[in-house]
Amino acid sequence: MDTMGIVTGFRYQNEIYKKAREAKQTDFYGNISDAAELTEKKSSRPVLSMTMIPDGGNVTYGMTAKYAEHSTDENPVIQVSSNYGGKTVIYNVNIHEVNPNNASQLEMFALCAYSDDKGISDRGTFGSYQRMKVFGQNAEMNGYCQSLGGYENFLGAKFNWMNIVSRMMNDYLQAGIYKQYQQGTQLMGMFQYFAKAF
Numbered sequence: 001m002d003t004m005g006i007v008t009g010f011r012y013q014n015e016i017y018k019k020a021r022e023a024k025q026t027d028f029y030g031n032i033s034d035a036a037e038l039t040e041k042k043s044s045r046p047v048l049s050m051t052m053i054p055d056g057g058n059v060t061y062g063m064t065a066k067y068a069e070h071s072t073d074e075n076p077v078i079q080v081s082s083n084y085g086g087k088t089v090i091y092n093v094n095i096h097e098v099n100p101n102n103a104s105q106l107e108m109f110a111l112c113a114y115s116d117d118k119g120i121s122d123r124g125t126f127g128s129y130q131r132m133k134v135f136g137q138n139a140e141m142n143g144y145c146q147s148l149g150g151y152e153n154f155l156g157a158k159f160n161w162m163n164i165v166s167r168m169m170n171d172y173l174q175a176g177i178y179k180q181y182q183q184g185t186q187l188m189g190m191f192q193y194f195a196k197a198f
Contacts, residue, residue: 035097035107036080036155039090043069043079049113049127053082053105055151065113068092078110084151091155100161100191105154108132108161111194121190124183128190131183132161139164142171162191 049065061084068077076095081088093110100108112129115121121128136159139145144167145159169184 035095036091036093036104036110039068039079039092041069042081042088042090043067045069045071045079048078048117049109049129051109051127051129051133053151053154054149055084061151063109065110076114078114080106080110082151095194098194100195101163102158103161104156104158105133105136105148112190115190115193120193122186128187132165132187135165135168135180135184135187136161138171139168142168144168162188162195165191 043066045067047064047066051063052060053063054060061082063080063082065078065080068079071077071079078093078095080091080093082091083089091106093107095111095114098107098111100111103111109129112121112127112132116123116128124131133148136145136148140148145164146157147153148157148159165184165187169181169188172178172180172184
């Protein structure tokens with residue numbers, strides 16, 4: 001094949017890849033958990049919490065949580081914004097619809113941000129979501145749950161967070177790691193506060 005043919009072939013393959021990626025992202029953005037919905041209305045309220053989500057290799061995406069403009073005390077809604085794929089993507093999470101027994105990381109990030117703000121959970125230095133994430137990562141390493149990694153899992157994969165934290169608490173207690181066990185107790189208290197509605 002001549003040089004022009006090779007260049008044309010690469011351009012064709014790149015175009016196919018680009019279209020496939022765009023199609024996947026369109027499907028992917030729609031693949032979010034029950035309590036969350038996409039929105040284009042960006043909230044101007046102060047940031048409550050921040051986190052970083054790794055998505056393979058050295059790529060990470062920043063996320064922030066704040067109250068949505070239409071959030072009320074009776075119907076709290078946390079807005080989670082991300083720079084996924086180099087553009088701003090915004091989700092509104094209805095706190096009353098988040099079940100810690102069956103929730104995505106997106107939902108739990110919103111729930112933890114709300115709980116920390118309201119004093120339901122002990123935010124510590126980095127927030128209760130960061131603590132919960134460490135429990136989840138350790139549970140994944142121990143084979144107690146599927147992979148937490150990747151942006152797609154963050155948005156749509158559901159986990160039983162009460163079970164994850166409970167199993168890790170048992171491991172920490174057996175290993176004599178009492179500080180982590182105590183942090184697990186605090187997380188479980190927050191989970192039970194919200195899980196009783198389900």
